[in-house]
Amino acid sequence: MNPGPHDVLSRILSACKAERAVTASFRLHAPWALHSAGTEGALIRMCTGTGYWICTDGGTPVEIGPRDIVMLPRGTPHTVASTRDPGDGVVPFADLLKAHMIGRHGDHPIELTYGADDTGSADAPPTQLFSLHLWMPALDVGAIPAELPPLIVLRSGELPLAHTLANTMELLVQDSLSQRPGWQLSAARMGDLLLVHILGEYLRTPAAARQGTPNVLDDPGIARAVAAMHEAPQQDWSIARLAAVAYLSRTVFAERFCALLGVPPMQYLSAFRMNLAAERLRQPRVRIAEVAEATGYASEKAFSRAFQRWIGVSPTQYQRDASTP
Template sequence: MDATPWDGRDRVARVLQTLRMRGVFYCRSELTEPWGLEMPAIAGSVSFHVPTVGSCWLRVDGREPVELRAGDLALVPHGLGHEIMSSPEIRSSARVDLLPQHFVGPHYSILQHGGGGRATQLICGVVAFDDLAAQELVRGLPSVLTVRGDETVMAASVRDTLRLMADELTRAQPGAEAVATRLSDILVVQAIRAWLAHDPSARDGWLLALQDDRIGSALEAIHANPGGDWNLEQLARTATMSRSAFSARFTGIVGEAPMAYVTRWRMNLAAGRLRDDRATVAQVAAEVGYQSEASFTRAFARTIGTTPGAARRQALSVPDGG
C-alpha cells in the first residue's frame, strides 16, 4: 500500500505546476533508412523525441539502445548527448546541428536526411527550465524516460497533445514555436507523472525528501522564503523535530546537510537572478539572505565556482535560446 502522505503528494504537484520551459530548439525530421543522428550535449537541457511515422532507436551514453515506435515519447534529461538511428546496428552518426536543414525560424528547423529507404518522421525538441524546484526534480530523473503510446499512462489527452504539436510544427504557422513550447510543458509533465507513478526509483533522493511529511515541510519553507534567516534550529522547528534528528534525517534523504542545501539553493537562485542586468549584486545578495555583499560573494564563489560578476558576464554573453 502507498503510505505517502497526501501533503507530500501535494508538494510534488506544486513542483510539477512550476514546470515552465524555454524552447531552445525544435526540429521536424523526415528520415529515410539508413540513417543515424548524433544529438550533442547541451548543459541544463532536456531533449524529447516523438516518432510520428515509423520507428527508430535511441542510444544514450553507450547504453543499450531503446526502440521508439510511432506515438512513443522519450525524454533525455541532464543535457546528455545521445544518438537516434534507424537500427541499433548503425555505428556512424551525423551530428544533427551540422547537417543542412531548412530553418523556418531562429529556433525551429526541418531536416531531411538518409539513404532513401523506409521513412521515419520525428518531432524533436530541446527545452530548459529556469525554476529551481523544477531543476531539482529533473536532476532525479533517469538518463532516459520513455512513455509508450500504447500504455494506459499515455492518456488520450497526451496523444492529442502529441498530435497538436506535430500539427503546429508541420504546418509552421505564425507562433508555432510558442505553441510548441507550451505543449512541451504538458508532454514533459505527463512523462514525469507517469514515471512517478510507476517507477520505484522515483521515491529516492530529493523527491523522497519532498514527499516526506517532516523534511518536505522544511524544504518547502526554504523554497518559499530563500532569504529567510534560516538556521538549523529554525528548520528543525519547522519539521517539528529535534535538531540532531532533523539533521540526520535530512542529510540521509537529501544527501547533504540542511544548511549546505540552504546555501546551494540560495546561490543557484542568485545565479539565475544575475542574468538580469538590472539587478545589482547587492540587491541579489539581500534577496537570498545576505546583508554583506562580501560574504555573499565568498559563498557564491565557493558554491558556484566563480564570482557573481563573472557569472553575470558569462550569462549575458550567451544568447537566450528561449
Template sequence: MQTLEFLTETPTMSAADAFTLSSDLINELLRGMRLRGVQYRRIQAGPTFGMGFGAKPGHAYFHFVAAGHVTLRGEDGDLFDLSAGNAVFIAHGGAHALLSDANAATHDIGDFDSAPLGDAVCAVDASPETVPSTLLFSACMEFELGSIQGLGNLMPALMLIDAGGQRYPGLMPILAVMEREVSTARIGFAGILARLADVVSAMIVRGWVECACGNASGLVAALRDPRLARALLALHQQPGRDWSVAELAAQCHTSRSVFADRFQAILGIPPLRYATELRMRLASQWLTLERMPIETVAQRLGYTSQAAFSRAFKRITGQPPGAARNSM
C-alpha cells in the same frame, strides 16, 4: 538509515492530507523549472537511417516517436526499442543515437540537410531518397531546474516514456498538439511550442517523482515524506527568511534533534546548509535568466547587505554574482 522515531511524534495525517502537502511542494518546485534555447526538429526517415546526437552537458534531449519504429542506442551502448507513442527524455544531455536497427550506419544529426520552419524549428529528412515511414519530434534545450537542481542530479540518464500510459495521463494530447504546431507552422507556433515544452518537461519530472519510490533517495525520498515536505515547502515558499532548525522542526511537529537527524539522513546535508544552497540556486536563476540587479536579489533572499550576499554566493558557487551574470 536511522529508525524513524520521527513518525511517533507527528500527528496522524490522512492520505488526502499527505497528497495535498506533497502536491503543494511539487507545485512550488516545478514553478522554478525553466527551459532555454530550445531547438526543435521534425524528423522523417525511411526504412534505413542512423542519427547521432552528441553529448551536451547542461542540456536535455527529448524525442517522441509519432509514427514508425526506432532503436535508441544510449551512451553506454544499451539498446532500447521505441514505437509510435513512445518517447525518451535524456536529462543530462548524454550522447545517443536513433537508428532503424542496431546495425545501421550513424551520421551526426547536424550532417543531414534541414529546412527551417521558423524560429528554432527545422525539418530534417534522414532518408531523402526513400518514402518516409518514421516520424519523430525532437528537441534539445538547456534544462534549468532552479531550486530543484539537486533533483535533476538524481534523474536517470535515460527516461523511457509511454506517452499513453497511466504514469503520464494527458501527455499524448500535448505531444499531438506540438506535432500539429510543427507541421502546420501557423503564426506564433514557436512561442506555443516553447510553452508546451515547459508543460511536457514538468509532467515528465512529476511522473518520475511520483513513481520513483522503488529506489527513492535524497530529495526524491524527501518529496515523498509528508513530514519532511512540510519543512521543504516552508523553505521554498520563504527562502529569504532567516530560518532556524527549531522553526523548521516546528513546521513538522517534531523535536529539533529528531528533525535535524532525519533531514541529514534523507538529504545528506544539514537543514541550514540546504537553505543556503537553495538561496544560491535561486540567486543564480534570478541573476542569469531574469537579469535581476544584484541588490534586488540580495534583498529578496533576506541579506542585510549586498556585500554579505556576495560573500555567501561566492562561498557556495565559487564565483561572485557579477561573474555569474556576465557568463550568460
C-alpha cells in the same frame, strides 16, 4: 507549515523553467542511427510513424513506440536508432545538425530528412521524430529533481496523459517551424508545461512501479523540508530548522535528504537560491539588491560573491547577457 502532497510537488517543480528552447523535426528513413553527445538541459522526444530504439551511453536499449514520450532530464549522451543494435553505422547528431543548421544553435527550428539516401524512397514508413531541447538554469541541482533517472519513458498506450502530451509536443514543434513572431517564447513556455507534466507523472508514480530509486515524495518529512525551502528561500535556514520541519533529528534528516536528493540540504538550498536568482535577473528592470534579499542574502555584496562563485559570472554581467538579443 504542513503542505499536502500536491502542494509539495508544485513547489518542487516550480523551479523547472527553461531559459530558452529549440525544436526539431526529423524525418528518418531506415536504416538510421544517430548519437547525441549530450545536451545542456533537458531533452524531450516523441515520434509518429515507425517507432525506434533509444539507449543511453552504457545503458540498455529501450524500444519506443509511436507517441510514447521520452525525456532525458539532463540531456544524457544517447543513441537513437531504427534497430536495437545499429552496430558501427552510428552517425553523430552534431554532424547531421551542422549540415542543416542556420545561425546559432537555438536561433531557428531544425527540419530535415535523413536516411534512404535522403530521398524518402524506403519501403517502411519513416520515423517522424519531434525533439524539444530546453536550456535550464546554469546548474540543474535545485531546478531538476536530483534523483531522476537518465531516461524517463511515458507510454501512450498505458497513460492517457502521455497521448495528450504527445499531441501537444507535435503541435508545439509544428507551430515553431513557421517561426511566427513570438515562437521562441511560446516554445520555451509550452516546453515548461511539458516538462512539469512529465516530471509530475513520473514523481507521482509509486516507487515499486517506477522500478527505480525512491524520490522525495516517498518521504513526507523530506518533502515538507524541500517545500519549505521552495516556499521561503529568503529564510535563514539551517540543518536544525529544516530537520524540525521534517520532524526528524538533524542526523537522520541529513542522511535521508542526501540519499534522496543526491546532495546535502544546504547545497540544495544554495543551488535553488541561485537558480531562483538567475530567473529573476533575466526579468527586465530588476534590482540586484532586491534579488539578494529575495534569496536570503544579507547584503548585495555577499549575494554577488555567491552568485559569481556558483554561476561563473557576476549578477551584473549575467543580467546584461540575458538582456542581449
